[in-house]
Amino acid sequence: MLKSPNNCYTIDYRRVHRKSIPLHERRNMKKISLLVALVAILLVTIFFYSRPQHRLTTIGFLFPDSMYDQTWGTEGYKGMLEIAQSYETAFFYEQNINTNEEIKTAVKRMADRNVQVLYGQGMEFSDAFNEVAAKYPDIHFVVFNGESKADNVTIINIDAYTMGYFGGMTAAHHSKTGHIGVIGSFKSQPEIEGFKDGAIFENKNIKLHEYYVKTFSYDSRGTDIAENFIKNKKVDVLFPAGDGINADIMSYARDHDTNVIGFISDQSNYGPQVLMSTQVKIPAAYVKVAKLYEEGNLKGGRLNWGIKENLVGVGKLSRRMDNQFTTQLKKDLAHYKETNLLPSGETPPAEHDAYRQD
Structure with a gap:
């Protein structure tokens, strides 16, 4: 016990506590603490590696004509917006890009904006993307139809x-x-x-x-x-x-x-x-590509998709049928x-x- 200035006695519980716990129990407590720490480290590691391997932050779209044509261009535009909303990405787009020189110049602008995945809305982008792919290894190029000749060029072939x-x-x-x-x-x-x-x-x-x-x-x-x-x-x-x-x-x-x-x-x-x-269903196909990228599973080559992936359909059937x-x-x-x-x-x-x- 300790004597306080006013002649009252107090007890130092810290000393009592340490002395009252047997040595073998204190060793067990240290082992338990170590085990808890190891489990915590393991959980943090699992969480880290379960996260997306390629965080998608910036996407780009190139359209050969207007993206307001009510068919091909408009569906690509919808896909761009769905990705931006689903993954909270920044997005950049350019319209009426339809010659090889225009495409290559547009790719450079997209690279300057740190675009990670660049979609070309049509097979006319295939040749130019393959030509510049090696120059821009940090961009993954995606094209509907065409041919892939590089590891960072993916072709989507829809049925x-x-x-x-x-x-x-x-x-x-x-x-x-x-x-x-x-x-x-x-x-x-x-x-x-x-x-x-x-x-x-x-x-x-x-x-x-x-x-x-x-x-x-x-x-x-x-x-x-x-x-x-x-x-x-x-x-x-x-x-x-x-x-x-x-x-x-x-x-x-x-x-x-x-x-x-x-x-x-x-x-x-x-x-x-x-x-x-x-x-x-172009928007769904583009979102599927974004998901593959985040998972680290987007490879060069051809992706053949269709009815089994629910990426094609017949729309609403008319009552006239x-x-x-x-x-x-x-x-x-x-x-x-x-x-x-x-x-x-x-x-x-x-x-x-x-x-x-x-």
Whole structure:
């Protein structure tokens, strides 16, 4: 005990406590403290390595034309916003970048902004991205369609052929005149090839009328071509499969109550004359790429995606569609998702087969 200045006695509990605990118990307590510290370190380590390996802070987008075209560009724009909101990233974009020199200059500007993932909205970016990839190793380049020749260039290949196939079936089934029309950018588009194959499968006597404007950019001829098809060629279902002509033709079809197959996005908002859409879910694909990057799993090469990843679809089906056909279409879609077999019993052509095993 200790004597205080006022002659009162106090007890030093610290001394009593230390002396009252046996030596072996104090050793055990030290072991327990050490064990707790090791567990804490282990938990911190697990937490650190479970975090994203590549924190995504800045993304960039390059568009060959306007991102307000209501189809390809607009869907890319939506994808950019979804990534920015989901990952709280800064984002930069440029429009009307469509020559190799413009692309390379734009890439340098993006590099100066410390962009980590740069999306090129279309295969026209493929060559330029491959050429400059080695010069910008800190940027991962992403392109829809094209070819990858570098470890930091990823190509997204979406199964557009199959959605075109189901669109062709739908158009042929619902045509009363036996004449359907395709107005596209280029004949080689996979959704157009699928559309024609699906239409012929559904009705081998269907008459297909085609016109290609040979550009993805805006083209004012769309409505004139559509009107000519309808008035002079008996076409009663249209497939406007071009970025630069789609919006005008969709508006024309709405105003003249002509049935159409939507393109790229779910275009059911135009009205019941949109029987279905050959939907490519570009925003979801871009978000999926961002997730792979953060996980440290985004590699160079080709990503083949489609219905199994829920990245393509047919949009909202119109009430104008035949009920029996609608029921069968849903079954055919489910069967394709499970087996990779089209209603014809065949797989898509090799060059368009997203799930082909080489």
